[in-house]
Amino acid sequence: MKLFNRMPSEVRAAVVPGDRVLTYAEGPDGYVIAADKALYLGGERLPWFRVDRGVWDEEGLTVGTTDGRSHRALLPEPGRIPEAVRERVIASIVVNQYVPLDARGGVRLVARKADTDQLIWEFVFDSGLDPQDPGLRALAEQALEETRRSFGV
Structure with a gap:
């Protein structure tokens, strides 16, 4: 319960009911949120079964989806987002x-x-x-x- 209380209100507000936040990180363009059922990136909810791959570099995350689209988020301090993305994509x-x-x-x-x-x-x-x-x-x-x-x- 402590984690939930420390979670910024913007993170709680971004996640749809039924999705549970696993981890999040703040970048210059907003939060990247890894939930149990989806990745929230750039104001968009990407269900894990639609995420084909995540690629990291020194600036942030690029996510490719199964429909051929690409999404980019700058994350100077990604926290646990890389591990969560890898684990959830593999689990799907x-x-x-x-x-x-x-x-x-x-x-x-x-x-x-x-x-x-x-x-x-x-x-x-x-x-x-x-x-x-x-x-x-x-x-x-x-x-x-x-x-x-x-x-x-």
Whole structure:
């Protein structure tokens, strides 16, 4: 309870009901908040299953999302944010399986646990492969079904 009392009112106000704050850090553009279900960055709530990666440098954090967007936060003193981002992104991944499709390459099948405990599947095709190619898409769908059966999900 002491942590909650010390937490700035801006942090409490930024987090939606149902999300529990794990850690936070203040930067020049506001707070970055790692909660149990989402990362709050630049006034936006990014559910962990949508966060693809976090990259740190001496100035702060860059987060890539599964829809290809990038978010940046300057954090001169990040505190425990780096560890929280890493842990929560890894915890959201249930299956991460690479499957060769044909001579041109393959696809990485990634299942992430959403807030509702539902699995969200993502196809990450090798560079140079067209994800809109119907033949490759059919092979990827077949690989997904085989992967789901083998993992029991």
